[in-house]
Amino acid sequence: MTIIPSSFIVALIAxxxxxxxxxxxxFGPLFSIMxxxxxxxxxxxNEAAQTREQAIAYVEEQKKALxxxxxxxxxxxxxxxQTSSKQADQIMEQAKVEAARIKEDAVRDIASEKNKAVQELRSELGAVSVKIASKLLEKEVSSDKAQEELxxxxxxxxxGRP
Structure with missing residues (x-):
């Protein structure tokens, strides 16, 4: 193979x-497109990396929110x-106060009824004593035994006695 200089120059110019x-x-438009x-x-x-970072930040934010x-x-x-415990304590305290008040009222009522019964008993005893004394005076009993029987x-x- 021999090299022909004229065809080589023509090929080189071409x-x-x-x-x-x-x-x-x-090449200009091809490189421009590339x-x-x-x-x-x-x-x-870059957008994918930014979106990934935003997603990671959002996940972290959601974890914190959760x-x-x-x-x-x-x-x-x-x-x-705590509120229910306080309310239970308050209810128990109110119940204790109410129970104490009811007890005091009952004790007062009992004492009042007792005093009324004692008063009635005294008045009856007074009336009975007066009756006994009047009967004793009517009979004018001379002996002690007769007075005791009366x-x-x-x-x-x-x-009163059995």
């Missing part, structure tokens, strides 16, 4: 002309327990 034409009309594609891929990768909600729920439950008889009438 190659240079082809290269110049391709670089002006083909650069745009590279920029698009780069921006999409933890806060759990803490608030626990606090509400604990507060409810007192026993009158007491049996009023229900």
């Amino acid at each position: 190659f240079v002309i082809l290269y110049l034409l391709l670089s002006k009309y083909a 650069e745009k594609r590279r920029e698009l891929v780069t921006s999409q990768m 933890e806060n909600a759990r803490k608030e729920a626990y606090d509400i439950i604990e507060q409810s327990r 007192v026993d008889q009158y007491l049996k009438e009023v229900g």
Whole structure:
């Protein structure tokens, strides 16, 4: 194989002309499209990374919100327990106060009824004593034994002695 210089020069000139034409009309738009594609891929990768970071931040935010909600729920439950315990204590205290008041009222009523019964008994005893004395005076008994029998008889009438 021999190299012919004239055809080599023609091929070289054709190659240079082809290269110049391709670089002006083909390589420029092709490289431009490739650069745009590279920029698009780069921006999409950046957006994906940014979206991933936002998703991670959102997940962390949701975890914190969930933890806060759990803490608030626990606090509400604990507060409810304390409130119910206080209310139970208040109800028990009110019940004790009410029971003491009812007991005091009952003791007062019993004392009042007792005093009334004592008063009635005294008035009956007074009336019975007057009857006994009047009967004794009517009979004018001279012996002690007769007086004692008369007192026993009158007491049996009023229900005093057996």
